Amino acid sequence: MNMIAPIERTDDRLARTEVASLVALAARTVAPLWPLESAIAVNPLAGFEELPFAQAVAEASKLFGAHRTLPLALWRRLHENGRIDEAALRDAAIGHLGGIYRAAAPIAPGVTMLDALMACLLVIGRGDRPERKAGLGPDAAFIAKWCGAFFDHGMTAMQLPHRDLGLYRAVLAMAAYDPDYRTLTGARGAALLLSFPRDPLEAISEGLASLAAEVDQLAYLSGLVARLPGWAGHIRWRCEHADPDRVADAPATMADLVALWILLSRADALSEPPAAPSAGEDRAPALLAHFGLTAKALGPRNAQRLDSVARVDDDRLGALFMQAAERSYANGLMPALQRAARTTSPPVRPDVQLVFCIDVRSEPFRRVLEAEGNYETFGYAGFFGLPIALHPFAGPHRARLLPVLLSPRHDISERPVPGRESEAEAIADRARGDACTTDLFAAAKAGPATAFAAAEATGPLAAALMLARTFAPRATGRAAATLRARRQRALAPAGDAHEDHAGFSLADKIGYASALFRLTGLQPDTARLVVLTGHGATAVNNPYAAALDCGACGGHAGGSNARLLAAMLNDEDVRSGLAKEGIALPGSTYFLAAEHNTTTDEVVIFDADRIPPTHAADLAALSASLARAAEANRARRALLLGRAPGDLLTGAVHWGEVRPEWGLAGNAAFVVGPRDLTRTIDLQGRAFLHSYDWRTDMDGSALATILTAPMVVAQWINCQYLFSTIDNQHYGSGDKVTQNVIGGIGVVQGNGGDLKIGLPRQSLFCDDGLPHHIPQRLLTIVHAPFDRVAALVESSDILGRLFGKGWVQLIVIDPETARARRWREDGADCSEGRSLLAIDC
Amino acid sequence: MPIKDDTLRLHRRRKIEIVMRAEDRTLIEDLLRAAGVSGWTMIRDVAGMGHHGFHQGRTIFNDESGLVMFVGVGDQAIIADVASGLSRLFERRPGVTFLSDVEVMRSDYFAPSIGTAGDPSF
Numbered sequence: 001m002n003m004i005a006p007i008e009r010t011d012d013r014l015a016r017t018e019v020a021s022l023v024a025l026a027a028r029t030v031a032p033l034w035p036l037e038s039a040i041a042v043n044p045l046a047g048f049e050e051l052p053f054a055q056a057v058a059e060a061s062k063l064f065g066a067h068r069t070l071p072l073a074l075w076r077r078l079h080e081n082g083r084i085d086e087a088a089l090r091d092a093a094i095g096h097l098g099g100i101y102r103a104a105a106p107i108a109p110g111v112t113m114l115d116a117l118m119a120c121l122l123v124i125g126r127g128d129r130p131e132r133k134a135g136l137g138p139d140a141a142f143i144a145k146w147c148g149a150f151f152d153h154g155m156t157a158m159q160l161p162h163r164d165l166g167l168y169r170a171v172l173a174m175a176a177y178d179p180d181y182r183t184l185t186g187a188r189g190a191a192l193l194l195s196f197p198r199d200p201l202e203a204i205s206e207g208l209a210s211l212a213a214e215v216d217q218l219a220y221l222s223g224l225v226a227r228l229p230g231w232a233g234h235i236r237w238r239c240e241h242a243d244p245d246r247v248a249d250a251p252a253t254m255a256d257l258v259a260l261w262i263l264l265s266r267a268d269a270l271s272e273p274p275a276a277p278s279a280g281e282d283r284a285p286a287l288l289a290h291f292g293l294t295a296k297a298l299g300p301r302n303a304q305r306l307d308s309v310a311r312v313d314d315d316r317l318g319a320l321f322m323q324a325a326e327r328s329y330a331n332g333l334m335p336a337l338q339r340a341a342r343t344t345s346p347p348v349r350p351d352v353q354l355v356f357c358i359d360v361r362s363e364p365f366r367r368v369l370e371a372e373g374n375y376e377t378f379g380y381a382g383f384f385g386l387p388i389a390l391h392p393f394a395g396p397h398r399a400r401l402l403p404v405l406l407s408p409r410h411d412i413s414e415r416p417v418p419g420r421e422s423e424a425e426a427i428a429d430r431a432r433g434d435a436c437t438t439d440l441f442a443a444a445k446a447g448p449a450t451a452f453a454a455a456e457a458t459g460p461l462a463a464a465l466m467l468a469r470t471f472a473p474r475a476t477g478r479a480a481a482t483l484r485a486r487r488q489r490a491l492a493p494a495g496d497a498h499e500d501h502a503g504f505s506l507a508d509k510i511g512y513a514s515a516l517f518r519l520t521g522l523q524p525d526t527a528r529l530v531v532l533t534g535h536g537a538t539a540v541n542n543p544y545a546a547a548l549d550c551g552a553c554g555g556h557a558g559g560s561n562a563r564l565l566a567a568m569l570n571d572e573d574v575r576s577g578l579a580k581e582g583i584a585l586p587g588s589t590y591f592l593a594a595e596h597n598t599t600t601d602e603v604v605i606f607d608a609d610r611i612p613p614t615h616a617a618d619l620a621a622l623s624a625s626l627a628r629a630a631e632a633n634r635a636r637r638a639l640l641l642g643r644a645p646g647d648l649l650t651g652a653v654h655w656g657e658v659r660p661e662w663g664l665a666g667n668a669a670f671v672v673g674p675r676d677l678t679r680t681i682d683l684q685g686r687a688f689l690h691s692y693d694w695r696t697d698m699d700g701s702a703l704a705t706i707l708t709a710p711m712v713v714a715q716w717i718n719c720q721y722l723f724s725t726i727d728n729q730h731y732g733s734g735d736k737v738t739q740n741v742i743g744g745i746g747v748v749q750g751n752g753g754d755l756k757i758g759l760p761r762q763s764l765f766c767d768d769g770l771p772h773h774i775p776q777r778l779l780t781i782v783h784a785p786f787d788r789v790a791a792l793v794e795s796s797d798i799l800g801r802l803f804g805k806g807w808v809q810l811i812v813i814d815p816e817t818a819r820a821r822r823w824r825e826d827g828a829d830c831s832e833g834r835s836l837l838a839i840d841c
Numbered sequence: 842m843p844i845k846d847d848t849l850r851l852h853r854r855r856k857i858e859i860v861m862r863a864e865d866r867t868l869i870e871d872l873l874r875a876a877g878v879s880g881w882t883m884i885r886d887v888a889g890m891g892h893h894g895f896h897q898g899r900t901i902f903n904d905e906s907g908l909v910m911f912v913g914v915g916d917q918a919i920i921a922d923v924a925s926g927l928s929r930l931f932e933r934r935p936g937v938t939f940l941s942d943v944e945v946m947r948s949d950y951f952a953p954s955i956g957t958a959g960d961p962s963f
Contacts, residue, residue, distance in 0.1 A: 017926025020875030024868040025933055201875060218933070240867050253871075381902065405903040709902030797862060798906050 013209045014217075016201045020255070023204065026221035027254040029063065032241055032404075033233030033757055035153075035745040038555035039546040040404050041664075043719035044229070044731045044757055052826065053777065053806035054319060058276075061315075063226045065274025066723075066730035069318025070775060072127030072280075077770055079122065084321060084774075085328035092323040093117045096316070097309075107306045108298060111291045116309040121317055124286045129277065129314070134729060136753050137271035139264050140227055142180050143257070144753050146171045147231040150250055153744035157446030163249060167235075167256035168200040172263075185267035192267055200259035207262030223273055224261040225254065230755025232257055234745060241404060246397060280314035318726075325776045326809065329668050329686075334811065334820055336681045337671075337781060341818035345676055350376035352529040352622050354594075355520065357382030357550055357558060358688045358710055359535060360667045361598045363678075366689075368632040370679065372625035376527070377675060378520045379689035381710045382534055382552035384565040385515045388412045393491050394428035400554040401561055403713050410504055412564065415494040417607075423490040469540075469655045477538075477653025488606060493560045495567060509568040510577035516565065517583050519702045521674060521693025524582075526589040529618045532566050533603065534558020535596040537663075541655035543741050544760060548598065548663050551713055559595035563606050566593040590615050599652040599661045601630035601637070637661065640772075658736045658762045665764055665773040667721060670714045672706055673783030673813070688714045694784040694815055700792050703784055708798055711780055715808050718778040724758035725765075725775045732758035778808045786812055786821055793823065852948035855920035857913050859927065860887060861936035864905040868930055873913055876922040880950070882912040891937075914943060914951045 014022070028047040034040040043049070048056035057068045069075075078084050093114055097103040103114040136144060149160045150167050162170040175181040176193050185192070197203040208217050225232045235254055238247045264270050287310050288295060298306060351374040356362035358379045366377040381403070389398040389408035393415060400408055416424035444454035468476050495504045504512070516522060536557025537548035546555035553561060568574050569591040578585060593606040603626045611619055631645070638645040640662060651657040662685075669687040671678055678689060690706050697703055724732030733739060733756030739747040746755035764773045780803075782789050789812045793799045802808045803823045810823035824837050859869055863885065873881055887908040913923065920940065927938055945951060 015922060015925050017872055017876045017922045018929050020872050021868065021926040021929035024871040025930065239871075385902070387902075403902065405905050407904055705902055708906045712903065796906070798864075798903075 014205045016199075016205065019201045019205045019208070022208075022218055022221055023201070023253075023255045023258055025218055026225045026258070027232070027236055029222040029225045030229040030232045030236065031757070032236035033230060033746065033755060034237055034241070034404070034555065035234075036543050036741065036747070037546055038400070039544060040555050041547065041551055041713075041717040041720040042404075043716045044723050045719065046716070049801055049805065049807060051805065056805075058315075062276045063223065063274075064229060064730050065276060067129065067277055067727040068315040069322065070726050070771065071129045072121075072125070072314050072317055072321075074127075074769075074771060075318060075321035076122060076127055078325070078774060079321070081770070083328075084325050085331065088327035088331060089121060089321065089324035090114070090118065091327060092320040093121065095323075096312070096320055105305060107302045107309075108291060108293050111293070113305050113309055116287055116291070116306060117312065119287060119290050120283055120309060120312060121320060124283050124290060125281065125314075127314070132277065132729075134749070136228075138180070138184055139261075139269055139271050141753065142178075142184055142264070143171075143260050144228055144231060145180070146174070146260075147228070147234075147257075148742050148748075148752060150252065151231075151234060151743050151745060155442075155742075155744050157443070164251070166200070167250070167252035168203070168259045169198055171260055172196070172198065184269040185264065189263075189267040189269065192263060196263055196266070200253070200255040203259040204255060204262050207259075207265060210266065221258055224258050224265075227261065227273065228257070228754045230746065230748075230757050233757055234755055243398065243400075280317075282310060283312075284310035322776055325774050326779065329776065330779055330809075330811070333669065333681070333683075333779075333781075337677055337813060338818045338820060340677050340680060341783065341813050341815065343676075348374065349525070350374050350527045352376075352531060352618065353378065353522070353527045354531040354533055355380050355384075355516070355522070356533045356596065357535050357552060358670075358690045358714070359550065359552075359598075360664050360685050360688055361661075362533075362535065362596070363683050363687055363689055364636060364685045365596060365601065365629060365633050367679075367682065368636070369625060369629040371632075372629055373621070375622075375625070378522055378691040379675075380516065380520050380691065381713075382550040382558040382561070383554075384532060384534070384558070384561045385512050385519070386410070386561050386564055388493075388561065388564070390414060390493055390560050393424060394431055399556050401556050401558070402554055403552050403709065404554060405709055405712060410495075410502070410508070412493050412495060412503065412560075414491050414560070417490055417492050420490040423486070427487055427490055473540075473650055473654040477540075477649075480653070485604070488559070488604065489609075492607065493564050495564050504568070506573055506577065509571065509574045510581070512565060513568050513574050513578055514581050514583055516569075517578075518696070519705060520691035521696055522691070524578075524584055526585055528588050529590055529592060529615060529622065530569070531592045531594050531605075531622070532562040533594040533596050534560075534562040535598050537661065538597055538599045538652040539660045540653055540657065542657070542660065543739065543747050544736075544763065547759065547763075548661060551717060552710070557595060559593065559604070559606060562593035562595065566591040566606075588614075592619070597652075600649055601633045603630065642767075658760075662772060663759075663763055664717055665721060667714070667718055668774070668776055668779060670711050670778055670780045670808075671783075672703070672711075672781065677783055677813075692783065694788070697784075700784075700788045703782070703788065704792055704796070707780070707782075707792065708796060711808070712798065712802075715778050715802060719807070720758055721764065721773050722775040722777065724763075725771050725773050728758070728761050728764065732756070732764065733760045736760040736762050777806070780808050780810045782810065782812045783815055784812065785816070786814055849946065851944040851946060854914050854943055854945050854948070854951055855917050856939075856941050856943040857911075857920050857923055857927075858939040858941075859911040859913075859936060860889075860908055860938070861911075861930075861934065863907050863909045865930075865934050865936070866905075866909055868934065869911050869927075872923060872926040872930065873911070876915075876919050876926065878913050878915055878919060878923065884910045884912070914945060916951075 031042040031044050031046040045056055045060050048060055051059060060066060061068045094100055094103040097113055097117060103112065105113050107113060107116055150163060150170055152159065160170060162173045172193060176190065181189060197206060211220060232254065235252050235257055239253055284307060287306060295303065353376045355378045356366055358381060362379065369375055370377060383402045387402045387406045387409040389400045389411050391398045391411060391413050398411065402408060441458065444450040534557060535550050536559065539545040539548055549555050550558040575585055590612060592611065595604045608619060634645040634648050638648055651660045666686045671687050672690045672692045674693055675691060690710055692703065692706060728734060733747055734749050738749055740751060742748045748755060764771060766772050793803055803810045804826040806825045811820050813820050822837050861869060887910045924940060
């Protein structure tokens with residue numbers, strides 16, 4: 001006789017809608033995780049942004065079992081290498097102790113509390129942290145295994161049955177045949193499979209009803225979601241950001257995932273939740289020894305002072321180092337910016353104007369290009385303000401070429417360039433043929449009857465390809481580049497209506513064209529050539545290749561957006577519309593689109609064959625300058641990578657390259673202002689630069705757009721790098737060498753487990769283990785009147801939260817006086833009675 | 842000339858209007874789906890005065906800033922279910938809701954309660 005698991009029946013069971021709300025709130029514990037093809041940087045602690053930064057880090061540490069800071073030993077090495085200023089560290093220590101008077105309080109003759117705290121920061125203890133056991137418990141491994149099977153994106157030979165039923169029901173249907181489930185749950189688990197509700201919300205409701213009354217239901221559900229942040233993040237992406245046709249074959253909600261956890265919980269198969277790691281030992285004995293003191297020699301008051309310093313744990317010490325890193329950076333940058341703000345340079349009409357993405361990698365390239373000639377450069381969000389999805393020619397799915405904060409408003413088709421239809425068809429035929437070959441090979445490789453034959457038949461070819469990629473990577477790279485160039489010549493995104501796609505209306509085009517001028521301060525008196533320069537990257541055999549592309553274009557290269565906007569700006573009707581809005585462009589101005597390859601620093605100019613003959617000489621001069629700028633920037637970057645400049649070109653096409661570029665590592669600032677503010681300063685590729693002219697934005701709407709959109713994306717990037725660095729195991733993705741791609745959607749460490757949510761170690765750390773990226777919060781610097789910025793921040797939930805809770809630091813430079821003020825964090829001293837506090841710079 | 846009500850066949854329903862932060866949009870969508878509401882109206886960029894001052898409505902590059910308003914119509918039981926779930930959300934997230942009786946012309950457009958017999962039209 002089958003035993004049915006006892007079910008606690010209660011009258012106060014939650015309704016489905018109440019459960020749905022609780023699950024939806026619990027889902028916010030993790031950030032959405034985009035698939036590899038469009039990897040987007042997100043703040044892994046986005047769900048904690050309502051809290052002050054330090055509290056959020058502490059709460060997340062408890063929930064995910066993650067570290068709160070870099071190991072002290074690494075902070076010390078950064079300090080020894082001069083990347084953290086000792087004076088800034090001392091200031092942070094004084095702040096922690098409650099001010100200079102308390103910091104100077106003696107512990108013993110010649111030893112102050114500040115001396116003791118500095119000793120703790122720099123000397124006392126090893127400062128490393130013990131290795132923790134990696135891997136999942138058997139319960140999490142069980143769910144992760146089924147998630148991997150359920151969400152597989154066409155990689156396996158045989159798909160999981162019952163996927164159409166949803167994750168929860170599909171696993172329920174299969175669990176009875178899974179020995180891991182039997183081992184985990186025993187007879188109780190088998191009985192539960194027969195009796196447990198098939199509706200995930202009802203299953204969760206039943207699970208919640210079985211909890212003790214004092215258990216916080218939301219905290220309980222959040223804890224379950226946090227046990228597999230990778231798969232939970234993938235589900236959030238599917239539910240909130242994916243195109244429906246991409247996920248329809250395997251429907252899954254967060255309730256499915258939580259219901260599986262509830263099933264294991266009801267079977268008494270849940271392991272202990274992760275615990276926050278320990279943050280160091282008592283330093284009192286070491287402090288006494290360091291200063292040659294004995295406990296007996298100290299009076300009670302001094303002993304208490306010593307004890308209060310000795311109890312500062314590694315997490316707090318790490319936080320002081322981070323604060324010092326932030327101050328070191330700001331103290332170095334602000335005086336230079338204020339000097340530039342006091343200086344006025346006479347207007348010079350440039351030969352060419354180039355608009356780059358705000359990405360930190362654009363800044364050094366802009367600087368070397370400006371040194372090559374009479375060029376003026378601007379920073380603008382790399383999707384050029386076009387909220388589009390692009391349907392590739394003969395391609396299966398549309399690509400969202402816009403920030404994830406936006407939904408596509410225009411579906412754009414990639415179509416043959418007039419006169420190149422046959423070339424485009426040939427490219428499409430080849431792409432279709434390649435896809436068929438790939439599918440055939442995959443099927444043959446995976447088929448039980450064909451696997452060995454496929455290996456025999458294709459082995460020599462694969463070996464030849466492998467040898468070519470290993471010993472002649474530049475040759476294989478050239479072949480790929482030729483194909484890419486051919487495609488770019490024959491195909492272009494088309495903004496007009498086509499088949500089911502409405503394209504842009506004239507009003508849309510005028511609106512997007514004028515936004516370029518309104519948001520960047522670009523004046524209507526444009527140069528003869530204006531080049532809209534998107535960016536992308538080149539990497540081979542790299543699951544994180546999309547993370548090196550343009551974040552503002554949803555993890556894709558930005559060339560298509562640049563081509564579309566350039567075409568709009570060359571359109572006579574658009575020019576007429578712009579003139580009616582007061583943006584009358586010279587007839588001699590021609591807009592071009594280009595794409596900066598951040599791995600090789602090569603710049604591709606699109607549609608150059610259509611440039612008017614009158615502008616050919618301008619383009620030729622620019623092309624020569626771009627080539628020289630590329631060489632100069634490669635030389636600069638090669639130093640940072642510890643390579644020869646030529647190696648960068650090889651690394652971009654070598655399948656064994658684990659660090660083709662540093663990406664956005666080092667990002668630290670977001671500067672909103674004219675280029676004159678930063679032109680003379682070497683920002684070392686650490687600053688997002690958004691052009692802005694406060695004089696042309698009297699209602700503050702352009703600034704509102706810049707701070708609530710591009711800056712938010714920059715903050716996500718900054719937080720992803722920050723947290724991936726401080727705990728690469730939990731918030732990053734670990735060593736690339738031991739990663740495997742799973743299901744075509746993400747990476748796991750080893751042969752299974754949770755999807756990894758952040759950046760790999762090689763993107764953040766040097767080979768000697770020292771962080772290349774210093775974990776510090778974004779510093780936003782705005783060149784605008786104080787009152788305008790204050791009014792804007794106070795009226796915006798997002799900005800109030802980011803600046804008030806300390807996720808981003810804000811400094812405003814008044815354009816008239818060049819004085820600077822810092823935004824006061826919530827709860828900080830407000831004796832000045834205002835939000836923007838005076839600072840000494 | 843106004844059309845008299847007795848020339849139309851109208852159906853009584855309940856309406857729920859929910860104003861929340863745009864970044865919480867998916868919370869409401871999950872809730873409406875769980876209640877069995879298959880369709881709703883969402884109005885972006887809602888502006889207005891609240892406890893924390895004036896909320897700007899206009900956004901350009903960020904669909905997740907500002908406020909949105911959802912409007913859903915259904916049978917009384919379904920809308921009560923939505924409100925019940927909403928009370929959980931309001932424990933953690935700011936927002937306001939309005940419930941009211943409405944009359945609709947095309948009743949099949951709006952979510953019926955499961956097992957509802959007959960149509961409470963008049």
